[in-house]
Amino acid sequence: METLMEEEEYNWREVVLPSLLPVVPSPELDRETGERRRGRDIMIAVDHGPNSKHAFDWAITHLCRLADTVHLVFAISSLKNQIVYDMTQVLMEKLAVEAFEVAMVRTKARIVEGDAGKAICKEAERLKPAAVVMGTRGRSLIQSVIQGSVSEYCFHNCKTAPIIIVPGKEAGETSVL
Secondary structure (H helix, E strand, O other): OOOOOOOOOOOEEEEOOOOOOOOOOOOOOOOOOHHHHHOOEEEEEOOOOHHHHHHHHHHHHHHOOOOOEEEEEEEEOOOOOHHHHHHHHHHHHHHHHHHHHHHOOEEEEEEEEOOHHHHHHHHHHHHOOOEEEEEOOOOOHHHHHHHOOHHHHHHHHOOOOEEEEOOOHHHOOOOOO
């Protein structure tokens, strides 16, 4: 008896990033090795929440280096919702400008349709990045298993090494006690 593999339709839309970012040629530094000069692809899963912004800030500050390309990925349930698409495009434009100002990296953005965890894993499989960075709400293990968690799903199913950034006090989270 064979298992039947269901192929889900994979829809996406490229996000046109602002042209005010200057076009920078690849760095030609003598002290750099050839491998580093080519740069890496770093995928950052973003949404409109503060934990996602914290993960983006961490990745730009601690992970990215000159000549890298940051791929911003936003997963939504339907690409037909024009309001969500427009708001997401504005968010990605701001993040692209910030990424260039802070780390001088190139940025590409894509909005993918479908269940967030599955869509992020499919995009990671397509890009084959050095790392997939995403935020988490900081739920306990039991809460994330019972309620479901995108980061938990990606941790178990993503073929690329996921880096999950848990929010802390520096992300603006305050203690209840």
